[in-house]
Amino acid sequence: MTVLSEKEFNDLVPREFKNASLAQGGMQKSSYKEILSWLKELEHMLILLGCPGCGKTFTSVACLNWLFSKKQYLDLEFVKARDLFQHLKHLYSSHLSDKDSVDRLKRCHILVLDDLGATKNSEWEGEVILDILDARWGSYAPTIISTNFTIPELGDKLDGRIVSRMLDSRNLKVENWEEDRRSI
Numbered sequence: 185m186t187v188l189s190e191k192e193f194n195d196l197v198p199r200e201f202k203n204a205s206l207a208q209g210g211m212q213k214s215s216y217k218e219i220l221s222w223l224k225e226l227e228h229m230l231i232l233l234g235c236p237g238c239g240k241t242f243t244s245v246a247c248l249n250w251l252f253s254k255k256q257y258l259d260l261e262f263v264k265a266r267d268l269f270q271h272l273k274h275l276y277s278s279h280l281s282d283k284d285s286v287d288r289l290k291r292c293h294i295l296v297l298d299d300l301g302a303t304k305n306s307e308w309e310g311e312v313i314l315d316i317l318d319a320r321w322g323s324y325a326p327t328i329i330s331t332n333f334t335i336p337e338l339g340d341k342l343d344g345r346i347v348s349r350m351l352d353s354r355n356l357k358v359e360n361w362e363e364d365r366r367s368i
């Protein structure tokens with residue numbers, strides 16, 4: 185197993201959340217315990233749903249920080265959906281294949297997919313996300329997904345096959361947050 189240096193780890197996650205810690209709260213106490221259990225099991229998906237500013241990205245990076253502090257699982261990727269689509273479009277416009285980039289997200293040990301649904305949600309975007317999530321879902325690969333949608337909204341906004349995998353009963357869904365942290 186590859187051990188990431190602190191610098192490599194810091195380069196992978198947003199600086200804003202460098203010191204994010206699960207113990208800082210933001211979610212209900214029961215959710216905090218469930219997230220810790222999820223991190224210990226490290227299988228299936230952790231779905232963070234909530235309004236802008238409630239702490240989803242903070243929590244996803246806090247999870248990575250927790251894992252990094254244990255120096256266990258260090259093959260990770262953190263990607264915002266919008267950045268992923270822009271990156272793939274850039275590859276296409278340069279006549280390059282997206283295979284390596286997409287395969288990397290399918291196969292890395294831990295993936296954080298941030299802000300799913302915050303883009304156009306076009307058919308093409310849906311196909312990219314389904315391709316990645318289906319591969320990860322099928323191999324129980326630990327995947328943290330954040331979205332501004334509520335569970336009922338997911339069904340309206342995203343492809344049913346994506347939603348079905350996100351709402352798999354084995355996944356942990358966290359919906360209860362204290363408030364918009366940006367306005368504190």
Ligand SMILES: Nc1ncnc2c1ncn2[C@@H]1O[C@H](COP(=O)(O)OP(=O)(O)OP(=O)(O)O)[C@@H](O)[C@H]1O
Pocket residue numbers: 200201208209210211234235236237238239240241242243299330331332365366
């Ligand atoms: N538990 C917490 N303790 C302290 N600060 C927090 C906590 N959770 C979030 N924050 C801070 O609140 C702000 C909003 O958090 P964050 O960016 O994670 O929200 P978000 O749910 O991802 O929002 P968006 O949907 O807009 O991406 C950030 O500046 C973050 O550092």
Ligand SMILES: [Mg+2]
Pocket residue numbers: 240241242298299330
């Ligand atoms: Mg966010």
